[in-house]
Each structure stands twice: as C-alpha cells, then as structure tokens.
Amino acid sequence: MEEKIIQENHKSQKNILPIVKYPHPVLRKKCRKIKNPLDPEIQKLIAEMIKSMEAHNGMGLAASQVGKSIRLCVIKESEQLYILINPKIKSQSREKVLGEEGCLSFPGKFLNIKRSEKVKVRCLNEKGKPVKVKATGLLARALQHEIDHLNGILFIDRVGKNLSKKKL
Ligand code: ZN
Numbered sequence: 001m002e003e004k005i006i007q008e009n010h011k012s013q014k015n016i017l018p019i020v021k022y023p024h025p026v027l028r029k030k031c032r033k034i035k036n037p038l039d040p041e042i043q044k045l046i047a048e049m050i051k052s053m054e055a056h057n058g059m060g061l062a063a064s065q066v067g068k069s070i071r072l073c074v075i076k077e078s079e080q081l082y083i084l085i086n087p088k089i090k091s092q093s094r095e096k097v098l099g100e101e102g103c104l105s106f107p108g109k110f111l112n113i114k115r116s117e118k119v120k121v122r123c124l125n126e127k128g129k130p131v132k133v134k135a136t137g138l139l140a141r142a143l144q145h146e147i148d149h150l151n152g153i154l155f156i157d158r159v160g161k162n163l164s165k166k167k168l
Contacts, residue, residue, distance in 0.1 A: 017052040017066040019104045022154065024067075027105055031062075031069045031150040037085045037128040042072070046083055046126055049074050058104045060142045062149030065105050073146035077139045084133070087123035087147050092116035092140075099141055101155050113158045115144045 020026055034042060045068060053061040053074055060075040075082040096114045103109065119140045121133045135143055145155060 015048050015051050016055045017048050019052070019056060019061075020065050020067050021107070022105050022156075024105075026064050026067055026069055027149070027154060028152045029064065029069045030152050031064055031071045033071050034085050034124075037124050037126065042070075042085075043126070045072065046074070050076075050081065050083075053104075056104050059138075060146045061104060062146050064149050064152075071150045073150065075139070075142045075146060077142060082133065082139075082143075083126040084121070084143075084146070085124040085126070085128070087121050087143070087150070089144070089147060090120045090122050090132075092120070092144075093118040097141075099138075101141065101145060103145070103155050105154070106156070111155055111159050113141075113145075113155055114160055115141045115158075119143055121147070 036042070045063065049061050049063065049066060049072070052066060053059075053076060059077060060073060062073040063070045071086045073084050073087065075084070093116045095117045097117045098112050098114050100110050101113050117140060118134075118136045121135070121143050123131060123133070125131045133143065148154070148158070
C-alpha cells in the first residue's frame with residue numbers, strides 16, 4: 001500500500017506545477033472567463049492542477065496560483081474533489097464564522113478569517129456542464145477563498161481590524 005503511494009508520487013512528479021508566491025502580480029489580476037472548458041489545454045491544466053494541489057498538500061488551488069489568469073479552481077475536501085470552472089457565489093449566509101486559513105502562495109502563513117458559514121456556488125464542471133455546489137463549514141470556506149483568488153483578492157485582504165488580536 002505504502003509502496004504504491006510512493007510510486008504514484010514519483011510518477012506524478014514531472015507534472016507538478018510550481019506555485020506562484022505573493023507578491024507576484026498575477027495573484028492580483030482578475031481572472032478571465034473560460035469560454036471552452038473542453039479545450040485540451042484547459043483539460044490538461046485541470047489534471048496538472050489537481051496533481052499540484054495534492055503534491056503541495058493544499059486543500060485548494062486557483063489557476064492564478066500557477067500563473068494562469070483564468071477562472072478555474074480545484075478543491076479537495078474529505079476526499080471529494082471539486083473542479084470549478086467560472087464559479088460564482090449565488091448566495092451566502094449572513095452568519096459568519098472565524099476559522100484558520102493557509103494559502104499555498106503564502107507558505108507558513110496562517111490567518112484567522114471571517115467567512116460566511118454557508119454558500120451556494122454555480123459553476124461548470126470539467127465536462128462543461130452547469131452544476132450547483134451547496135456547502136457549509138470547511139468546504140464553504142475553501143470555496144470563498146478560491147473564488148476570491150479568481151478576483152485577485154487574497155486572504156490577507158480579509159483579515160478584520162480587530163480579528164487579528166482575537167485568540168481562538
Ligand atoms: Zn490561496
């Protein structure tokens with residue numbers, strides 16, 4: 001079992017994309033919509049982003065974090081993989097919760113961020129089909145973090161004035 005995992009990791013090593021770190025300007029750009037999700041280049045990028053997210057032990061990864069300014073992100077939560085193309089938050093709860101977040105573009109940085117407890121997101125999946133994602137808790141948090149990336153917003157922008165002093 002373990003050997004198999006090691007082998008798989010080795011095999012995937014060559015397709016691992018480097019992560020763009022803050023303050024690279026691509027992280028601040030508003031990403032553009034994807035016109036054709038079935039474009040082979042997009043399909044290839046999706047596969048590479050999933051591998052890269054897993055290799056870097058991330059829970060989510062936005063295309064801008066691998067230098068592509070397009071509206072695509074991937075999230076893995078509780079072994080469930082989410083591929084979101086052109087995602088849009090359709091509604092979010094007014095109730096906010098404080099939780100710790102990290103970001104692959106900010107190695108070693110963890111911040112307490114207030115986010116909506118629940119969100120409803122609409123997007124296209126990897127097959128170009130419209131889907132709805134209803135999320136609470138950690139997944140809702142990850143969706144808000146990644147969709148922020150697509151708008152050039154970073155988690156450092158979301159730290160409240162008083163929140164940073166508050167201990168959990
Ligand atoms: Zn991030």
